[in-house]
Amino acid sequence: MVAALGLACVLGIACALVETWDYLLLLRALLGLALSGLPALAMAYVGEEFDPEALPAAMGLYIGGTALGGLLGRLLAGLLSDIGGWPLALGGIAGMGLLALALFIWLLPPSRHFRAQPLSLRGLLGNFGQHLGNPQLRALFLLAFLLMGGFVALFNYVGFRLAAAPFGLSSTLIGLLFTVYLVGIVSAGWAGRLVPHFGARQVLQGGIGIMLIGVALCATPWLSAVVLGLALFTLGFFAAHAVASGQVGQHAKGAKAQASALYLCAYYLGSSVVGYAGGYVWEHAGWLPLLAVLAGLFLVAGWWARRL
Structure with a gap:
């Protein structure tokens, strides 16, 4: 995790220094690869180091932290961009990452329950096969795909909806709507308890x-x-995500980091696929059909959750 965070900070600073789009795009892609080493391992760390009774609450606090990070990243990037343009925004966020890395190294206790395994492609594939063969984990992976995909799709296009009639909001006011992430910080820990x-x-x-009620409103x-x-939509999403991610560590029979990686792979695959598909529905059908599609996805997710 330290290596992933350190590499991400270096790449983040490099992003602020480049002057061409091609290099910026390449560095951002590498930054995403570097950051991917953190959440899967963090979920595995929580699953290995906490007592089973405390695991849901601990995972809820972790997911609440991701909500706070998402909020601060959006708000601070906008503020720094107004002050000094996009280079200051990217560099400032990378600088905050360096501070977070220092605190991470200082505050995180060393792992006590980690058991090293030999690194081999056959072993890695075997672990992935074991996880995909677990019906409980498959249900959690599908839930991650549906819930994150719907969450991203709604927030991707609600800005366009609010900028148009009858609302006509400015970009600044639309950006402030992301402060609803604050309720996600609360609901993630609350759901875990x-x-x-x-x-x-x-x-x-x-x-x-609760997500479905939010969609209706x-x-x-x-x-x-x-x-x-x-x-309400944000509250329900982070509550559901906190519970689902916490269950991954409980149902994985060994190789918890790889189980968490599969969960996050489904999570971000949903944001890409459903986020893009939602744009197609928005462009060709409009806002209400998009909400109907998302409501259908969440109904499927609620039905699928019965398998847990």
């Missing part, structure tokens, strides 16, 4: 139900209702 009392499946389905022509809908 509910799992020992109600069970993972019930809390997960409850989060999906986003279909209204009233700004206050749309803002409330986005807040």
Whole structure:
């Protein structure tokens, strides 16, 4: 994790120094590859180092941290960009990454339950096959695909909706709507603490139900209702994501880092596929059909969660 964060910081600073689009695109791609080494390992670390009873709450806190990072990244990048352009925005975020790396090295306790395994392609493929053969993990991977895909699709295109009639909001006001991520910070930890009392499946389905209510409110022509809908949608998503990601570590029978990597692969694959497909629906059919498609995806996710 230290190596992944360190490499990401170096690449982030390099992004602020280049002057051509091609090099910027290449460095951003490498930055994404470097960062991918952190979340899968972090989820595995939480799964290995915490007692099973404390795992849901711990994973909820971790997911809440990702929500805070997403919010700060959007807001600070916009602020720094207004001050000094995109180079300062990228460089400033990379500088914050260096500070985070120093705190990470200082504060994170060393792993006590990690067991090293020999590195071989055959072993890696065998672990992947074992995880994909686990019906519980397959259900979690599909949930990650559907939930993250729908979340990204809604936030990708709600800005276009709010910029058009009858709302006509400015880009600044639309950007401020991302402060609804704050409710995700709260709901992720809250959902983790509910799992020992109600069970993972019930809390997960409850989060999906709240997402559906949020989608319904986003279909209204009233700004206050749309803002409330986005807040509920975000609350439900981070609650469901916290529970699902926490279950990966509990159901993986060894090689937890690879199980987490598969979950995150499905998670980001959903953001790419559904995020792009949502744009096609928005462009050719409009806002309400897009919401109907997303509601259908979340209904499938709620039904699939019964397998847990």
